[in-house]
Amino acid sequence: LAKTTQPISMDSYEGQEVNITCSHNNIATNDYITWYQQFPSQGPRFIIQGYKTKVTNEVASLFIPADRKSSTLSLPRVSLSDTAVYYCLVGEGRATSGTYKYIFGTGTRLKVLA
Amino acid sequence: NAGVTQTPKFQVLKTGQSMTLQCAQDMNHEYMSWYRQDPGMGLRLIHYSVGAGITDQGEVPNGYNVSRSTTEDFPLRLLSAAPSQTSVYFCASRGQGAWEQFFGPGTRLTVL
Numbered sequence: 650l651a652k653t654t655q656p657i658s659m660d661s662y663e664g665q666e667v668n669i670t671c672s673h674n675n676i677a678t679n680d681y682i683t684w685y686q687q688f689p690s691q692g693p694r695f696i697i698q699g700y701k702t703k704v705t706n707e708v709a710s711l712f713i714p715a716d717r718k719s720s721t722l723s724l725p726r727v728s729l730s731d732t733a734v735y736y737c738l739v740g741e742g743r744a745t746s747g748t749y750k751y752i753f754g755t756g757t758r759l760k761v762l763a
Numbered sequence: 764n765a766g767v768t769q770t771p772k773f774q775v776l777k778t779g780q781s782m783t784l785q786c787a788q789d790m791n792h793e794y795m796s797w798y799r800q801d802p803g804m805g806l807r808l809i810h811y812s813v814g815a816g817i818t819d820q821g822e823v824p825n826g827y828n829v830s831r832s833t834t835e836d837f838p839l840r841l842l843s844a845a846p847s848q849t850s851v852y853f854c855a856s857r858g859q860g861a862w863e864q865f866f867g868p869g870t871r872l873t874v875l
Contacts, residue, residue: 692866
């Protein structure tokens with residue numbers, strides 16, 4: 650199972666763009682990269698998922714270089730409500746297969762300041 | 764729909780007691796999982812299921828049992844509670860062909 654490494658914490662100010670990088674040197678060919686957000690006392694919530702290059706949705710962008718050994722979650726113009734823990738996961742298995750195991754690391758604690 | 768629901772929200776047990784944490788989903792998802800989260804830590808996978816009647820172990824399965832008799836329900840049983848099992852437990856589900864997991868609100872368990 651690919652292990653991920655993220656910064657333990659980050660601070661940012663409202664309105665800034667935040668980039669959180671995750672290292673996954675042992676990622677396998679079939680693995681996808683998924684990011685989750687977790688607020689205190691809540692379960693994690695899916696943000697974005699990708700395999701390579703760049704993926705963008707209404708809340709974030711995910712940049713994955715060609716070697717796929719790292720990925721960067723980009724949050725544009727953060728607000729106070731984006732204060733949360735962000736987890737990078739590398740999935741073992743394929744979305745259509747019957748087996749999968751996701752390993753959550755310790756995550757990155759993002760604090761957005763006014 | 765309600766999504767993923769978990770009961771109870773809070774539970775206090777004494778060492779050696781047994782109990783079942785309930786998890787249900789109404790999205791007709793094939794895949795369901797149980798995680799535990801210790802203070803300041805990430806989530807660790809306990810058990811997971813890829814469909815009714817099929818379960819498998821995750822990272823930290825010892826001390827826990829699961830069964831999946833229906834698509835909707837995936838209960839987690841603590842056979843003989845220990846203080847090391849004090850944690851927040853999350854249940855999650857995922858549809859076939861999808862990567863997004865939907866998490867329940869969690870059960871906060873304290874074992875004295």
